[in-house]
Amino acid sequence: MPPSSLIPHPSSFKERPYALLCELTYRCPLQCPYCSNPVDFARHRDELRTEEWERVLSEGAALGVVQVHFSGGEPLLLPDLPRIVRRARDLGLYSNLSTGGTLLTEKMAKTLREAGLDSLQVSVQDSDAENSDRMAGGAPSFEKKMNAARFAREAGFALTINVVLHRQNLDRIEAIIAMAEKLGAERLELANTQYNGWALKNRSTLLPSRAQVERASSVAGLARERLKGKMEILYVIPDYFEQFPKACMQGWGRVFMTVTADGSVLPCQTAREIRGLTFENVRTRSLEEIWFRSETFCKFRGTDWLPEPCRSCERKEMDFGGCRCQAFLVTGDATVTDPVCSRSPQRGLIEKALEEAVPGGVLIYRNANESLRLG
Amino acid sequence: MDTDETRMNEAMNPIAENARPRLASKARLKWDEARKKHLLLFPEGLLVLNPTARDVVALCDGTITFAEMVKKLGEQYKTETVRADIEELLSRLADKGLVKIKDEG
Numbered sequence: 001m002p003p004s005s006l007i008p009h010p011s012s013f014k015e016r017p018y019a020l021l022c023e024l025t026y027r028c029p030l031q032c033p034y035c036s037n038p039v040d041f042a043r044h045r046d047e048l049r050t051e052e053w054e055r056v057l058s059e060g061a062a063l064g065v066v067q068v069h070f071s072g073g074e075p076l077l078l079p080d081l082p083r084i085v086r087r088a089r090d091l092g093l094y095s096n097l098s099t100g101g102t103l104l105t106e107k108m109a110k111t112l113r114e115a116g117l118d119s120l121q122v123s124v125q126d127s128d129a130e131n132s133d134r135m136a137g138g139a140p141s142f143e144k145k146m147n148a149a150r151f152a153r154e155a156g157f158a159l160t161i162n163v164v165l166h167r168q169n170l171d172r173i174e175a176i177i178a179m180a181e182k183l184g185a186e187r188l189e190l191a192n193t194q195y196n197g198w199a200l201k202n203r204s205t206l207l208p209s210r211a212q213v214e215r216a217s218s219v220a221g222l223a224r225e226r227l228k229g230k231m232e233i234l235y236v237i238p239d240y241f242e243q244f245p246k247a248c249m250q251g252w253g254r255v256f257m258t259v260t261a262d263g264s265v266l267p268c269q270t271a272r273e274i275r276g277l278t279f280e281n282v283r284t285r286s287l288e289e290i291w292f293r294s295e296t297f298c299k300f301r302g303t304d305w306l307p308e309p310c311r312s313c314e315r316k317e318m319d320f321g322g323c324r325c326q327a328f329l330v331t332g333d334a335t336v337t338d339p340v341c342s343r344s345p346q347r348g349l350i351e352k353a354l355e356e357a358v359p360g361g362v363l364i365y366r367n368a369n370e371s372l373r374l375g
Numbered sequence: 376m377d378t379d380e381t382r383m384n385e386a387m388n389p390i391a392e393n394a395r396p397r398l399a400s401k402a403r404l405k406w407d408e409a410r411k412k413h414l415l416l417f418p419e420g421l422l423v424l425n426p427t428a429r430d431v432v433a434l435c436d437g438t439i440t441f442a443e444m445v446k447k448l449g450e451q452y453k454t455e456t457v458r459a460d461i462e463e464l465l466s467r468l469a470d471k472g473l474v475k476i477k478d479e480g
Contacts (some may be wrong), residue, residue: 160419
């Protein structure tokens with residue numbers, strides 16, 4: 001019997017998840033130093049098999065999931081990816097694939113389109129080839145990414161380009177937007193680094209200055225207006241520079257769930273960083289049981305659990321106390337207000353991190369050796 | 376995941392009578408059996424559509440003109456504001472790239 005952390009009776013909570021993230025593998029040819037995979041990813045090697053993913057998708061659709069995101073690691077490392085995509089399509093799920101692009105061939109792009117994949121997202125690390133390769137680590141990847149974007153367009157996909165922003169590429173935001181336009185992207189995600197996991201290990205090197213963030217916000221805003229209806233631009237001010245936290249995952253266990261490469265089910269993909277939480281596994285529990293009854297999913301759901309100053313805050317229904325992973329990783333306690341909030345007694349920890357940010361610095365790359373050393 | 380419907384109150388361009396609105400290839404209409412709602416799905420987000428909005432989107436097949444849409448739905452719903460309502464909805468969806476009003480791929 002698995003250790004039971006299901007609560008005995010379903011609560012009054014009736015909402016169902018809209019979106020399911022499937023992290024099909026933690027293996028990846030890239031080594032981005034801000035990867036959202038857990039730092040100890042190399043310790044979780046027992047990957048789900050294709051039939052198990054097919055069952056996960058069926059359980060998700062029955063539970064109310066309408067969108068599935070296939071991500072990794074690098075999902076194109078799975079030979080059965082088209083079969084998994086096909087199952088999602090047969091279940092009526094809207095499917096999206098996030099890839100680093102280096103393994104996407106012209107043939108595979110067509111195969112995935114035929115299998116019913118709705119949307120394809122290629123990550124690029126920078127508009128500057130040399131810097132992109134440096135951030136991605138390992139073998140040169142920029143040219144392959146450019147080709148992948150082209151293959152995706154030619155196969156008929158609405159292409160999304162995702163660029164993670166930080167101190168070392170933020171000043172090239174104009175060139176990054178121009179690159180996405182040239183690639184024919186319908187959507188550009190300018191994702192400011194979220195300082196959890198690997199990015200937290202590299203925080204002092206990746207954190208931009210306030211001047212950089214403000215300039216980039218204004219450039220992104222103008223481009224969004226100019227390209228309205230042609231290319232959607234997503235740019236969100238990084239929360240370290242905001243007064244209030246974000247509604248992380250639109251609330252813990254409210255619309256979203258993640259299944260990891262080894263079958264663990266998480267309220268968000270970084271939740272594994274929070275020590276002391278237990279996670280159920282799809283090998284022993286159904287998604288429905290886990291969604292409604294897992295102790296971990298119920299722990300931070302809604303607003304009843306909130307501490308002060310959140311409990312008496314008028315914003316609590318807007319941000320649900322912010323990000324649990326950030327609370328844990330910055331303060332050591334997952335049950336406190338997200339420290340990026342200006343009303344948090346621990347906001348000083350964020351101010352200190354901002355002061356300690358330095359140009360230059362040595363990056364720790366996301367690879368198996370570092371994972372085993374740090375995780 | 377974008378489920379926010381409130382931030383689309385922006386200035387809009389009038390839609391030509393002979394325009395033939397078409398749902399973008401990245402967007403998909405879905406009947407959500409678990410919640411008994413009509414959804415419009417797209418990368419990283421969804422909109423919950425009321426039955427009227429669903430009927431408008433369902434007509435966005437690239438063959439029916441805006442004028443025909445107004446006529447058809449006007450007969451069906453018999454409200455004074457049907458034209459303005461359709462125009463507003465289509466403009467909002469076009470701004471999000473979910474409906475193509477001009478023929479631009």
